[in-house]
Amino acid sequence: MAASSRAQVLDLYRAMLRESKRFSAYNYRTYAVRRIRDAFRENKNVKDPVEIQTLVNKAKRDLGIIRRQVAEQGTATRRKSGNSSRSLGKPCTSWP
Amino acid sequence: MLLRAAWRRAAVAVTAAPGPKPAAPTRGLRLRVGDHAPQSAVPADTAAAPEAGPVLRPLYMDVQATTPLDPRVLDAMLPYLINYYGNPHSRTHAYGWESEAAMERARQQVASLIGADPREIIFTSGATESNNIAIKELEAAIQPDTSLVSVMTVNNEIGVKQPIAEIGRICSSRKVYFHTDAAQAVGKIPLDVNDMKIDLMSISGHKIYGPKGVGAIYIRRRPRVRVEALQSGGGQERGMRSGTVPTPLVVGLGAACEVAQQEMEYDHKRISKLSERLIQNIMKSLPDVVMNGDPEHHYPGCINLSFAYVEGESLLMALKDVALSSGSACTSASLEPSYVLRAIGTDEDLAHSSIRFGIGRFTTEEEVDYTVEKCIQHVKRLREMSPLWEMVQDGIDLKSIKWTQH
Numbered sequence: 001m002a003a004s005s006r007a008q009v010l011d012l013y014r015a016m017l018r019e020s021k022r023f024s025a026y027n028y029r030t031y032a033v034r035r036i037r038d039a040f041r042e043n044k045n046v047k048d049p050v051e052i053q054t055l056v057n058k059a060k061r062d063l064g065i066i067r068r069q070v071a072e073q074g075t076a077t078r079r080k081s082g083n084s085s086r087s088l089g090k091p092c093t094s095w096p
Numbered sequence: 097m098l099l100r101a102a103w104r105r106a107a108v109a110v111t112a113a114p115g116p117k118p119a120a121p122t123r124g125l126r127l128r129v130g131d132h133a134p135q136s137a138v139p140a141d142t143a144a145a146p147e148a149g150p151v152l153r154p155l156y157m158d159v160q161a162t163t164p165l166d167p168r169v170l171d172a173m174l175p176y177l178i179n180y181y182g183n184p185h186s187r188t189h190a191y192g193w194e195s196e197a198a199m200e201r202a203r204q205q206v207a208s209l210i211g212a213d214p215r216e217i218i219f220t221s222g223a224t225e226s227n228n229i230a231i232k233e234l235e236a237a238i239q240p241d242t243s244l245v246s247v248m249t250v251n252n253e254i255g256v257k258q259p260i261a262e263i264g265r266i267c268s269s270r271k272v273y274f275h276t277d278a279a280q281a282v283g284k285i286p287l288d289v290n291d292m293k294i295d296l297m298s299i300s301g302h303k304i305y306g307p308k309g310v311g312a313i314y315i316r317r318r319p320r321v322r323v324e325a326l327q328s329g330g331g332q333e334r335g336m337r338s339g340t341v342p343t344p345l346v347v348g349l350g351a352a353c354e355v356a357q358q359e360m361e362y363d364h365k366r367i368s369k370l371s372e373r374l375i376q377n378i379m380k381s382l383p384d385v386v387m388n389g390d391p392e393h394h395y396p397g398c399i400n401l402s403f404a405y406v407e408g409e410s411l412l413m414a415l416k417d418v419a420l421s422s423g424s425a426c427t428s429a430s431l432e433p434s435y436v437l438r439a440i441g442t443d444e445d446l447a448h449s450s451i452r453f454g455i456g457r458f459t460t461e462e463e464v465d466y467t468v469e470k471c472i473q474h475v476k477r478l479r480e481m482s483p484l485w486e487m488v489q490d491g492i493d494l495k496s497i498k499w500t501q502h
Contacts, residue, residue: 023167026460027156027164027458027459027460028167028458030458030460031457031458032167034460035362038362062168065167065168065171066167068171068174069167069170069171072170072174073167
């Protein structure tokens with residue numbers, strides 16, 4: 001695979017920021033956005049194509065992590081106990 | 097599959113719609129979109145519907161007590177909580193093999209953070225268990241000339257860094273075992289067990305953005321350090337700690353260590369800056385504030401300040417929007433002032449007015465500014481109500497007062 005072009009790196013950057021803003025937890029959201037910006041800024045002058053590719057691969061892996069975690073945390077915070085009992089109008093007598 | 101995807105889209109729309117994004121000032125800071133109350137044993141069937149708006153929760157400034165999981169750590173753990181649930185000690189099938197491989201990978205990650213060999217890392221349930229194993233060694237080797245030095249690397253109450261390398265050198269020259277409880281230090285300051293001549297080290301998962309319930313003990317192999325097992329059973333972990341190794345937890349610990357190694361410099365720089373900001377802003381707006389602990393040898397993420405003429409507990413109560421502590425969580429139930437502050441010679445009255453601010457990887461500048469603002473506001477208010485403060489303002493030297501007995 002040819003070394004990543006500037007356009008591809010920028011696309012990746014934008015995708016990562018976009019995805020990070022979907023974290024529902026304030027601390028994770030702010031960390032991800034900040035860390036991504038700082039990491040891309042720090043590495044913006046890297047010239048060696050092998051090093052660039054390594055960094056891009058790591059970023060892609062991290063993008064996957066963010067996507068999975070945004071989805072996972074989204075469902076986790078929406079999970080509420082007693083949902084079924086609420087619709088029955090009766091107190092819950094056992095663990096959900 | 098399609099149903100779930102549609103439900104996810106709908107759910108994202110619900111949580112993404114309300115609430116200002118962090119770009120807004122303080123208001124936006126406390127409005128945590130999608131932060132719903134955790135499940136409780138009493139079902140909330142008469143409580144507000146889930147869409148009734150997010151619950152406001154305090155800012156978290158108590159990282160010395162515990163840290164949130166880093167998303168990268170949770171991501172590493174999840175497969176082992178879902179499909180890869182094998183017992184790592186099962187030798188006869190793929191579930192066991194893959195679980196064991198994960199456990200050994202985690203062991204390597206922990207070892208590499210502290211410059212150790214993976215064979216020197218034993219997984220435990222936490223730093224407390226590790227400490228007990230290390231200290232028990234002293235009882236096991238009952239020769240009169242054997243002893244053990246045990247020192248905390250970074251103090252959890254005042255953030256002071258101990259001169260570990262010097263202590264290690266001294267212990268090694270006197271042939272005395274050196275143990276350090278590195279729970280607050282691992283992954284935050286560079287540690288190398290060989291450079292610092294450490295023989296035993298305790299590691300805690302939940303202090304470094306890993307899961308709770310797991311830790312490790314580093315036990316030097318060359319020269320061999322003998323320890324006695326605290327719990328006996330199936331002989332796991334080289335006989336030093338029997339019991340099935342909890343793969344998901346150790347994978348989390350390993351991932352936390354790896355992330356810490358990568359992020360150590362970045363985190364340290366950021367936390368130092370935020371720490372400076374907090375201390376400077378408080379001290380320039382409030383007189384009579386003392387920072388406890390040697391400022392030279394200090395880990396920036398743990399700031400312990402004493403506010404004279406203000407009672408620590410009342411300040412904590414006043415700062416109800418911020419999760420803080422006035423000492424270590426282990427001693428928070430008692431009303432005694434901190435033994436650490438007493439040990440460094442802090443006056444009794446100042447010891448009662450101390451608050452510990454914790455700054456971690458996920459702490460934001462906004463959170464620090466909000467905390468500073470509220471702290472200044474409440475200290476001023478509490479001082480206004482304090483007769484001691486009034487007397488000080490009138491120029492009376494409190495030490496010269498003869499308090500009468502009633």
